[in-house]
Amino acid sequence: MTRRILIAVVILISALLCTGPAAGDDGGFTAEQRALNLDSFDMVWTTIRDQHYDPELLGLDWEAIGGRYRPEMEAAANMDDVRIALSRMIGELGQSHFNILPAAIFRDLNGTGEVQFLAGTVGLQVRGVDGRSLVVDVAEGSPASLAGIRTGWEVYSVDGEMMQPVLERITEEFREHTYLEMYQAIVVQRYLEGDVGDNVSVTFRNGEDTPIKVNLTLAQKPGWRSQVGNLPPFYLNFASRLLPGNIGYITFSNFMDPVRLMPAYNQALESYMDADGLVIDIRGNGGGMAPIAMGMAGWLVPGKEQFLGTLMMRNMELKTIVYPRPKTYDGPVAVLIDGLSASCSELFSGGLKDLGRARIFGTTSAGAVLMSTVQELPNGDALQYVVADFVSRGGETLEGIGVVPHDTIRHTREALLKGRDLPLEQAVAWIFEHKKD
Amino acid sequence: MLNNNKTNKRFGWLELFGPSALLVIIVLIMGTLAVTGAFPAEPTAGSILADYVAATGGREAYDRIENRVVEGKLVIEGAGITLSGTIVTAKPNLSYTLFQSDAIGTIEKGTDGSLVWEKNTMSGPQIVEGPMREFTLREGTMDKLAYWNELYSGAELDGSMEVEGRDCHKVLLKPETGEPVTLYFDKETHLALRQDITVETQMGTVPVESLISDYREVDGLLLPYQVSVGNLGQKRVITTASVKHNVDLPADRFAVPADVLALLEPAEE
Incomplete structure (x- = not known):
């Protein structure tokens, strides 16, 4: 299962970055290539032995594991075999953030290749709800909005590709994993993205399950286009508004681009100082x-020497x-999370939860909090590996578990069709009960 | 060795532990490097430090310097992030540092010799207290090694070690409180090639290893133009572009910013 997860992760990354297979995937290794692959195997093995945050390597017999998989590497006939052997070995650790990145992907990530960044979108947010891919948000003014698409509608097919089998495959693969909600969304979402100006033909099913086929032309993603260092470009969305009942509402799509994000957040907090409650939506x-x-939390947590959690490194x-x-x-502060809230979102929400400073609503977060780095391998592929664990302030590890909300609130199709956002509604209701006098 | 940028690209939310680490690095750069002392026949920590001072220009040359303005850049290797920087220091331990980039905004740190502060785009203004304040005032002292016996309670020779292929003396500088600073001096050139220090930050105890290189003469002093710092699994290379001495600085150059001073006032109700 773990191996399959790792391979699936690599496949997903490949799909998301739209890169082709690495050169040499069709096999026929020269002696030099074979040597480079074996050197790569040794580098993976020693890197994890020397750099993993746990010097005991989670109690595994790493020597024996290396001995078990090296023959597979020696027998590898093509690059798929090479990557599978390496993935199987690192899969023995059973942790996230361990991946073998094909050379083409690594080149893109490292800024030496051409990242085909998808800037076009139909303007929909999709989640897997009760076995269906449902629209949970329609961006105002987006192609989907202009076409009359509504929340609660099912994304039935895209360009003739049925979404149900796609969703079923992911669900089967990740049924017991905290990544389930994230991958259910991503695999469908990526069908709805592309280059600006691309056309997609989408068949939805409305509230009466009537098929509605629409052709949508992808528009520029909303928000600020940013890039930090060699990381692929991304779009940062930030929005804030005052909800009825004098409740401040803030949402942002990632914890990146501090030059734009922090002033916007700081200004929103300043303006909501007298609000009766605050909702921070990081779904x-x-x-x-x-x-x-850490800087955002400072607006919510009084006093000095507070912390959200602890990063555990080897030394x-x-x-x-x-x-x-x-x-x-x-x-009162309510934080909304879901299965796509990962990494820093979990640090933020988990820390505020443990500090007793916020009540958490939504669904369990992704449980992907390990700190990782990437090392290029002699054969051109790369190893993403973990160098630190993260433990919440309360002493709980979040990796593979996620932040469990105080109130688990899921979307329902019935509510979505009525334009309702149940997690937000519950958060607002809680604030009304606990608002400032 | 200092330009190995093909590996170790960082991912995820730890990327921006950078600013905290950068502040430590900035302090280390400010204090780097100058020494004085006697010249005994047998190698001792004091004589090694004195040799360094002599090799880099001599005490008199250091005494002529009242302030220093350094322009340069800081590269976070593998991450593709470069910050431009200005470091202003004045005797005895006044400092103001500004690093900035489009990617992560501004990182400032300063002291008027008493209050130590910092602020960056993410954290907002902060007052530095406790061990980190003591560290900043001591290690940020301009040309600290020229006045090491005023800053440290003692120095000790701790054997030899090879640094970058050079045979070096290993010298421990022991402060009144906190961990010793370890310096490695080339036995032939007497230049410092490496500094190891353990810093007690708000986040925890962080070991920092710095490789020092590319000494160039400026106003009679040999100053390092490159410092490569490794900590938290990342390597950062600071390269000096220009150094100016005895600059006519604005009177308020080291004044504590108003938004930092506001932190000293009682919080609003």
């Missing part, structure tokens, strides 16, 4: 830079501290 937020979360422990602010918001 779908895949994470980013830890200090952004040291580091607290993810809360940067104190001159003033803090002291009203």
